[in-house]
Every structure is written in structure tokens, then in C-alpha cells.
Amino acid sequence: MKYIQTDKFTDNCIVVRSLLPLKKESITAYNMLIYLIRSRTEKLPTKVEFSTALNEAYGLKTAFGLSGYGSCVCLDMRISYIRSDYIDEKDYLDQVLFLIDQILMHPLLDEANFEEAKYLYSERLARQFDDPDSLAILSALQLVDEKYPLSIAVQGNIDDVKKITYEDLCNAYEDVKQAKKMICACGAIEEPVLDYLKNLEGESKPEIKRTLVEPSNFKNENVERHISQTSLVQIYATSTDISDPLYYPLLVANTMLGAGPMNLLFEEIREKHSYCYSISSSLLRFDGAMLICCGTQKKYVAHVEELIAKQIERLATGDFSEEDLNIAKMDMIDMIQSQADRAMGMIEQYFFDEMLGRINSTPQSRIDQVQSVSKEQIRTVMSRMQKIVQVCVSQEGEEE
Amino acid sequence: MKYNLDIQSKVLSNGLKVVLVHKKDYQKSLFLMGIPAGGFNVIEEKDGSRFVNPSGCAHFLEHQMFRLNGEDVTVPLANLQAQANAFTSYTETVYYFSTTADPKEPLKLLMDFVQTLDIDEQSVNKEKGIIVSEYNMYDQQPEQRLIRETFGSLYHTHGLRNEILGTVEDIENMQVSDLQTFYNSNYDPSHLILVGVTGKEIEPIMEMIEEHEKKYPSLHPEKIKRIIEEKEDSVYKTEHTEEMDIQKPYVSIGFKMKPIVGVYENLKKDLAVNLWLDQLFGSMNPQYQTWLDEKIISQVAGVEADFTQDHAYIFFYAQTDKIEEFKDLVHKLVSEKEPVSEKNFHSMQIQNIARNLRCLDNFENLAIDLVRSYFDDYDYFKAMDQIKELDVNTVNEYVANLDFSNESIVTILPEKG
Numbered sequence: 093m094k095y096i097q098t099d100k101f102t103d104n105c106i107v108v109r110s111l112l113p114l115k116k117e118s119i120t121a122y123n124m125l126i127y128l129i130r131s132r133t134e135k136l137p138t139k140v141e142f143s144t145a146l147n148e149a150y151g152l153k154t155a156f157g158l159s160g161y162g163s164c165v166c167l168d169m170r171i172s173y174i175r176s177d178y179i180d181e182k183d184y185l186d187q188v189l190f191l192i193d194q195i196l197m198h199p200l201l202d203e204a205n206f207e208e209a210k211y212l213y214s215e216r217l218a219r220q221f222d223d224p225d226s227l228a229i230l231s232a233l234q235l236v237d238e239k240y241p242l243s244i245a246v247q248g249n250i251d252d253v254k255k256i257t258y259e260d261l262c263n264a265y266e267d268v269k270q271a272k273k274m275i276c277a278c279g280a281i282e283e284p285v286l287d288y289l290k291n292l293e294g295e296s297k298p299e300i301k302r303t304l305v306e307p308s309n310f311k312n313e314n315v316e317r318h319i320s321q322t323s324l325v326q327i328y329a330t331s332t333d334i335s336d337p338l339y340y341p342l343l344v345a346n347t348m349l350g351a352g353p354m355n356l357l358f359e360e361i362r363e364k365h366s367y368c369y370s371i372s373s374s375l376l377r378f379d380g381a382m383l384i385c386c387g388t389q390k391k392y393v394a395h396v397e398e399l400i401a402k403q404i405e406r407l408a409t410g411d412f413s414e415e416d417l418n419i420a421k422m423d424m425i426d427m428i429q430s431q432a433d434r435a436m437g438m439i440e441q442y443f444f445d446e447m448l449g450r451i452n453s454t455p456q457s458r459i460d461q462v463q464s465v466s467k468e469q470i471r472t473v474m475s476r477m478q479k480i481v482q483v484c485v486s487q488e489g490e491e492e
Numbered sequence: 493m494k495y496n497l498d499i500q501s502k503v504l505s506n507g508l509k510v511v512l513v514h515k516k517d518y519q520k521s522l523f524l525m526g527i528p529a530g531g532f533n534v535i536e537e538k539d540g541s542r543f544v545n546p547s548g549c550a551h552f553l554e555h556q557m558f559r560l561n562g563e564d565v566t567v568p569l570a571n572l573q574a575q576a577n578a579f580t581s582y583t584e585t586v587y588y589f590s591t592t593a594d595p596k597e598p599l600k601l602l603m604d605f606v607q608t609l610d611i612d613e614q615s616v617n618k619e620k621g622i623i624v625s626e627y628n629m630y631d632q633q634p635e636q637r638l639i640r641e642t643f644g645s646l647y648h649t650h651g652l653r654n655e656i657l658g659t660v661e662d663i664e665n666m667q668v669s670d671l672q673t674f675y676n677s678n679y680d681p682s683h684l685i686l687v688g689v690t691g692k693e694i695e696p697i698m699e700m701i702e703e704h705e706k707k708y709p710s711l712h713p714e715k716i717k718r719i720i721e722e723k724e725d726s727v728y729k730t731e732h733t734e735e736m737d738i739q740k741p742y743v744s745i746g747f748k749m750k751p752i753v754g755v756y757e758n759l760k761k762d763l764a765v766n767l768w769l770d771q772l773f774g775s776m777n778p779q780y781q782t783w784l785d786e787k788i789i790s791q792v793a794g795v796e797a798d799f800t801q802d803h804a805y806i807f808f809y810a811q812t813d814k815i816e817e818f819k820d821l822v823h824k825l826v827s828e829k830e831p832v833s834e835k836n837f838h839s840m841q842i843q844n845i846a847r848n849l850r851c852l853d854n855f856e857n858l859a860i861d862l863v864r865s866y867f868d869d870y871d872y873f874k875a876m877d878q879i880k881e882l883d884v885n886t887v888n889e890y891v892a893n894l895d896f897s898n899e900s901i902v903t904i905l906p907e908k909g
């Protein structure tokens with residue numbers, strides 16, 4: 093168990109992360125499991141009892157979530173509570189400990205609530221199709237070759253929901269119990285809570301396998317909907333792993349392209365051409381992929397595509413100033429430094445370093461890596477980029 | 493309750509209000525400047541005469557303000573390791589930046605670009621396509637559409653009927669002169685507030701602000717009055733239905749309430765009614781489980797309430813196939829007006845106290861709440877303490893007196909075929 097001790101937050105935060113294999117045949121069950129275990133426990137078997145107990149423990153907060161990291165999916169159980177020296181109540185810490193134990197170790201896997209979990213989860217999956225941006229991203233990931241983990245939707249599949257039984261969810265929970273775990277707490281954690289966390293079983297060093305998407309034949313899809321504007325999503329193979337010496341140059345290049353406060357996509361496509369309100373790039377680091385998303389009018393799509401390609405080429409040919417490079421670096425350094433102001437940010441970074449086996453990672457070492465990135469490295473890493481997928485969810489009947 | 497915050501506040505000679513909060517041990521600084529003008533500022537009154545701005549003027553100006561001396565101010569800010577942004581609500585426009593570096597130079601830039609209008613026809617015309625794209629982005633979100641149509645159905649003339657972004661027509665017809673007039677009326681330093689929440693020492697920052705603000709004397713100190721008129725108690729439309737490209741219907745049942753006078757009285761009523769609604773239409777109500785089991789509601793279901801001096805409403809909403817059943821359950825809830833139990837009140841009171849404590853760690857929330865308390869003319873900490881002073885009888889008295897007779901139902905259905 094990792095304890096990040098700090099006195100500056102009102103809340104103490106705990107995250108227990110279980111590492112599970114990311115497979116198409118099990119991901120839907122893991123998602124549905126969350127709906128089953130998140131709102132009742134053995135000793136608080138109804139929603140009323142559970143939510144009342146949370147309120148009375150000064151709004152103790154819980155959150156369950158799944159996120160994909162290459163071939164692995166992490167199920168996070170997050171708990172945050174107001175530190176006990178802020179609360180002038182004798183039995184407050186006992187209440188907190190009772191709830192932590194109930195939430196982490198005694199969720200109620202009740203067959204009676206299985207139908208509710210199925211209903212709520214399938215409703216959430218269906219809602220994704222209402223949002224053109226989500227639909228475009230989902231469709232783009234589905235076009236990635238199925239040999240890559242990236243092609244598996246971490247949020248699960250609506251077609252698989254119907255097939256899942258209560259026994260499947262019990263088995264999924266057994267998987268979670270048996271899974272390798274990482275535990276991290278941040279704040280001014282009290283001794284009894286620390287002792288409890290130290291005694292949790294199953295903690296071990298994770299091993300994450302990464303399978304990078306490779307440059308391949310370009311796939312393209314257009315979907316028409318009766319909507320106000322077109323969602324354009326592109327996926328690029330970066331051919332750059334986290335262990336690659338050009339990994340930090342890739343992070344800086346992504347900031348310059350579409351993630352930083354000043355970026356080429358924003359400047360050229362939004363500010364110069366007024367083609368959109370929102371455009372950005374983001375990295376799927378464990379998969380060696382970059383995602384570019386833009387909301388625009390159908391008639392502009394072809395030119396937007398051209399302009400995106402041009403901005404990538406600018407980076408690949410060194411057509412940018414030292415000032416652009418420095419601004420991107422400063423933005424990244426600011427992000428690294430501001431992580432120390434968020435308990436969950438520090439926990440995330442700890443997990444990330446653990447999953448990559450980075451033993452000597454510190455904020456300063458990461459800042460040094462960012463600072464050492466050169467223009468030449470940006471050129472090299474961006475010349476590796478290859479577009480592999482594009483999806484347009486576009487306005488029905490509009491002129492191109 | 494002691495909130496243990498190190499705060500300095502001052503009104504400068506040009507009338508600018510400055511509030512600085514020191515958050516010990518934090519790396520980050522967040523500074524923002526608030527303008528008391530937003531989507532509601534369409535009809536304004538100055539020196540007894542009224543004038544009408546195009547809808548969406550405050551928001552359009554927000555997009556234009558990032559120019560200083562002919563260049564995009566985000567570049568020098570980024571060069572100082574600061575990330576800038578802005579937002580416009582119904583009642584205010586806020587410009588802000590955050591940084592872990594020394595905040596003084598970026599802060600000077602913030603004060604400069606907010607207090608300097610640098611626009612021309614080219615910059616205004618260029619922005620129109622961007623704002624229309626933003627409008628379209630919200631327009632295709634069913635929840636946004638539901639809220640817009642709910643307000644449009646509840647109100648005859650109130651500013652809630654207008655989108656903060658304005659109409660597409662007004663966006664496309666926006667002129668430099670419209671923005672100049674709006675700026676001159678609303679951006680005088682005597683109307684503004686500057687709030688900083690920072691891990692750095694605040695005394696030298698306050699000195700720097702005071703010195704820098706000497707560049708910006710107050711030129712238009714006349715108080716601008718935002719005119720919000722809604723004479724009718726009745727709703728504009730009792731029913732509204734439209735279609736969208738969605739999977740499942742969305743429905744809202746809105747109730748128009750009578751606003752009351754007095755800022756603290758409104759804050760108290762808002763707190764009390766929201767507390768009642770949270771336990772009535774949430775997992776603390778045993779019936780909530782039944783509504784889920786019967787698939788009348790799903791995760792997209794809730795209730796919103798707002799009680800202010802110019803408007804008051806409550807609306808329930810859900811994404812559901814069982815529209816009639818949802819209407820029945822809401823009508824039952826509002827006709828019964830079941831009082832809050834002592835136990836539920838206690839539970840909700842503790843949760844609210846905890847929420848207030850947590851808010852002090854969130855730079856953005858704290859800064860924005862301080863801006864709103866200044867513009868709405870109340871003491872932020874006194875407002876936070878209202879939850880401790882509230883009792884179950886007061887809550888139930890407010891609930892018993894709620895009038896649910898002015899109702900409007902909005903339905904968004906999946907397109908046929």
C-alpha cells in the first residue's frame with residue numbers, strides 16, 4: 093500500500109485498483125458488475141440505508157470505474173472522506189472504517205438487483221448513440237483491427253448485455269477478488285485506516301502488456317444522422333511506445349498539435365478558418381494511438397481533413413518556432429506541478445508509474461524529460477504518424 | 493463554523509473589488525475577473541433610459557476579449573506558463589487563468605485584456621462561424637434542448653427564454669458597435685471583481701494589483717440595471733413536444749413559482765427546497781427503488797430548483813419510455829408534498845455541511861462562489877452557515893407553501909421512421 097502523506101486537503105482519498113484482462117467476452121460483465129456493487133452492501137442492503145449512511149459520515153463519497161490500459165482494464169474503487177480531525181464527533185472514524193470495509197469487501201451481490209443493473213447499464217450504453225461525438229469515437233475504435241486491444245470498447249457492448257446472467261456477474265466479481273491489486277491513499281490518513289488498508293489482500297506488482305496499433309490500410313466510414321453538425325474523428329498510429337526514447341517528444345508534440353493552450357489545430361482550423369468551436373488531439377498511450385476530434389459543418393469536412401494533415405506535416409518537417417515548442421513544454425510542466433494539488437492526481441501518477449515499472453519517477457524527473465525534448469525529436473516522432481481510421485457522423489442531407 | 497481561510501479583500505480607488513485567498517502549501521494560483529453581465533443582459537437601463545442589446549452579446553464579447561494590442565493574449569499568457577479561459581452564464585462573464593508559476597505577470601495581462609477592448613470588423617466576423625458551431629454543439633445534446641424548451645415553455649418574456657449564446661440570427665448579425673456599447677456599459681472597473689486563490693503570498697500580489705489598476709480609472713461608473721420582466725404568473729405554454737434523432741424520449745415537468753424579495757430569504761428558501769427535493773427524488777426515498785424497478789426512471793432522472801429574486805422554478809426530468817407514468821409520479825409527489833422527516837433532515841444537513849467544507853479546497857468553485865456572492869450582494873460565509881441555522885420545521889413550512897399550479901410539460905421524442 094502506498095501512502096502519500098499530506099496535510100493540505102480536506103478530504104482523504106483511497107483508491108483500490110484491480111487489474112483485469114481486457115477481453116471482448118468479459119468486458120461487458122465487468123461493466124455491469126459495477127452497477128450491481130456500487131449502491132448496496134451486506135449490512136446496508138437497500139439504497140436508502142446505503143445513501144443515508146454515506147450522508148451521515150459527512151458525505152463520504154464512493155466511485156467505481158473502469159479504464160483501459162493496453163491489454164488490461166483497471167477497476168477502480170475510490171473512496172474519499174473528510175479527515176477526522178476536521179469533524180468533532182467521537183464515533184466519526186468508526187463510521188468511516190465501517191463504510192470503507194463494507195464498500196471494499198462486502199458489496200451486495202444480490203440476484204434481486206441483477207435486473208436493475210442490467211437495465212441501468214443498457215440504458216447508458218444506448219445513450220452513447222444519442223451523442224454524435226461519442227458515436228463517432230465508438231465507431232472509429234470499432235474500425236481498428238480486432239487483433240489490437242484498442243478495438244475493444246472499454247464501456248462494453250450493448251449486444252452482449254442480454255446474454256449476461258447473474259452467475260456471469262458472480263464470476264466477474266470472483267475475477268475482481270482474485271485480480272492483482274494496487275492500493276494508494278493520499279491525505280492525512282488516520283492510523284486505524286492505514287492499518288486496515290495494509291491488511292487488504294492481493295496487492296502485487298502489476299504487469300501490463302502493451303500492443304501498439306501498427307500503420308495499416310486506411311479505413312473510412314460515414315454515418316448520417318439528423319443532427320446540427322458533423323463529428324469528425326481520426327485515429328493515427330503513433331508507432332511510439334511509452335518505453336521509446338521518443339515518448340516524451342510525442343507528449344510534447346501532441347500538446348503542440350491539439351492538446352495545449354496554444355495548439356496548431358486550434359489556431360489554424362478554429363481561429364484562422366472559423367470552421368469549428370471544438371477541435372483537439374489526445375493520446376491513447378498504451379495503444380500507440382492518437383485521436384483527433386472535431387465538430388464542424390459537413391461542407392467543411394474535406395478542408396478540415398486537409399488542414400489537419402497539414403499541421404501534422406508542419407510538425408514532421410520542423411515548420412514551427414522554438415517559442416511554440418517552449419509553450420508546449422511549459423504547459424506540460426505546469427500540469428506536472430499542479431498534480432501535487434489534487435489527491436486523485438497524485439494517486440493516478442503513482443499507479444501510472446507502477447504499471448510502467450518506473451521506480452525513479454518524480455515530478456522533477458518528468459519535468460527534466462520534458463525540458464530535454466528537441467525540435468529534431470518532434471520532427472522524427474511526428475513523421476511516424478499514420479492515419480489508420482476516420483469516421484464522420486454527419487448531418488443528413490447537407491451538401492458536402 | 494470556522495473556515496480557517498486567509499482572505500484579504502479591498503475596494504480599489506477605481507471601484508474594483510479585489511478578494512485574495514491564500515491556500516497554504518498549494519502550488520497553483522487561479523485568478524479571475526468577473527463582469528456582472530451575462531445572457532440576461534439583453535434589455536438594460538442606464539440613467540433612466542432603456543436600450544436593447546442583441547441576444548448573446550455578453551457571450552460574443554467573451555470570445556472577442558482575448559485580443560490585446562492586435563494579438564491573441566493566450567500567446568503571452570502561455571509564454572508565462574499560464575492557461576487562460578472564460579465562460580458566460582446568465583448573470584456574469586468570467587475570465588480566468590491558472591498557473592503554478594509566479595502569477596504576477598499573467599495577472600497583469602488578465603487585468604489588461606479584460607479592461608481593454610480591441611476588436612474590429614474582421615475579428616467580429618471571424619468569430620461568428622465559431623460561435624454558431626458552439627451553438628450547434630449544444631443544440632444536438634438532448635438534455636440541453638430539454639432545458640431550453642422547459643424555460644421557453646415556463647416563461648413569457650424572462651431572460652431564461654434566451655440562450656446564453658443568443659439566437660443564430662443575432663450571432664450572425666452581431667456588429668462591432670453592439671459589442672462596443674455593451675462593453676462600455678458593463679466593463680467599467682467599478683462594476684468588476686477580481687478574485688485570486690493562490691498558494692503564493694497574497695500581500696505582494698495585492699500591492700501589485702493596486703498599482704497596476706491605476707492605469708484603469710473608472711470612466712462609466714453609472715450603475716447599469718439589467719431589466720428582467722415577467723409579468724405573468726402563468727406559464728407560456730402548458731405543453732411542448734418536439735422530435736430529435738435520439739433513442740428514447742426525454743420529458744420534463746416544470747413548475748413556475750413566484751419569486752420573492754430579499755437575497756438571504758431566497759438563499760434560505762433555495763437551500764430548504766433543494767434539500768427537500770434531494771431526499772424526495774433520490775435514493776433516500778424508498779419509492780425511488782420502485783420507480784427504478786418499474787423502469788419509470790433510469791440514471792438520467794433528477795430535479796432542478798432555483799429560487800432567486802427574479803425567477804423561481806422547479807423541474808423534474810427523466811429519459812423514459814414511460815412518459816405517462818413519470819407524469820403521474822411527479823404529480824403525486826407535488827400534490828402530497830410529503831414533509832421531510834427529522835432523520836432525513838439531519839442526514840441531508842450533515843451532507844450539506846461536508847459539501848461546504850470540500851468547496852474550500854476547490855479553487856474554481858471557491859473563486860466563482862465569491863464572484864457570485866459579490867454580484868448578488870451577500871456574504872459568502874454567512875450564506876454557507878445557513879445550513880447550520882436551518883431546521884426541519886422551516887423546511888417543511890417552505891414546502892407546504894409551494895404552489896405547483898403553474899405547470900409546463902416538455903417532451904422530446906425520437907424521430908419517427
